[in-house]
Amino acid sequence: MTAKRPTALDLPMVDPLPPATQKYFDVCMDKLGMVPNVLRAHAFDIDKLNAFSAMYNDLMLADSVLSKLEREMIAVVVSSVNRCFYCLTAHGAAVRQLSGNPQLGEMLVMNWRAARLEPSQVAMLTFAEKMTRASAEITETDRQALRDVGFNDRGIWDIANVAAFFNMTNRVASATDMRPNDEYHALAR
Numbered sequence: 514m515t516a517k518r519p520t521a522l523d524l525p526m527v528d529p530l531p532p533a534t535q536k537y538f539d540v541c542m543d544k545l546g547m548v549p550n551v552l553r554a555h556a557f558d559i560d561k562l563n564a565f566s567a568m569y570n571d572l573m574l575a576d577s578v579l580s581k582l583e584r585e586m587i588a589v590v591v592s593s594v595n596r597c598f599y600c601l602t603a604h605g606a607a608v609r610q611l612s613g614n615p616q617l618g619e620m621l622v623m624n625w626r627a628a629r630l631e632p633s634q635v636a637m638l639t640f641a642e643k644m645t646r647a648s649a650e651i652t653e654t655d656r657q658a659l660r661d662v663g664f665n666d667r668g669i670w671d672i673a674n675v676a677a678f679f680n681m682t683n684r685v686a687s688a689t690d691m692r693p694n695d696e697y698h699a700l701a702r
Contacts, residue, residue, distance in 0.1 A: 519550035521690035524557035534559055537566070547694045549603065551682070554691055572678050578668040579675070582611040583634065587641045587675045589621040594645040597683035602693035604679075609701035618701070633662040640669075641676040 530538065534556065541548045555562035573584050585607040592600035601622050609618035620628040625638050636658050643651060659669050685691070 519554040519691055524554070526553060526556035527559055530556065531559055534562065545696075547696050550692060550694050551599065551603070551686070554689065568678060572671075572675050577671045578665065579637075579671050582608065583637060584671075584675050585611055586621055586625075586634065586638060587672065588679045589618070590625050590638045590641050591645050591676050591679040592683050593622055593625065594642055595680065595683040595687070597679075597686050599686040599691045599693045600679060600683055602697045606697045606700040613701075615702050633664065636662045637664070637672055640672055644673065644676045645680055 527534075529535070538548045538552070541552065552562065552566065555565045573581070573588075577584065579587075585604050588600060588604040589608055592604060605618045605622045608621055609615045612618065617628055625642075630638070640651075640655055640659055643655060656669055659672065660666075664672070
């Protein structure tokens, strides 16, 4: 069940939605069984929604050296450091679904170091965590640690951009008290 307002702010969705936006929301309903509240929250301004959606879709769904699961893992680890309820719930569900492993989703939410991960994933998440906690302290040594486990410079770019995107969205979600759709809580358990 979706809350009337996806955030604590009184920013109602454009009504009626433009046809292209309505079509996008219809696709979400067909594929997910819901329109994610993050999209509903942005729908007070269609240009902002389109910009957010374009960046999200490029980072999370377009071709990358990172798998979709690895990108979701980064989203969860960044969100865990930032304690973002919305993103931990939504992207924790995505990790459970993509991995087929509910325990992995829970470990990444609580303490990603408890998970048994590939060395490349450990390096990737270590980098994402450092970016979140102290991005100004990233040095060539940190980038080289990623290269040492097989990431090329494009992979490092993708890791950095996914981590940066979720640092931004975590802050917006927390500042506006964005609430995850109830449906996320039961997914892939």
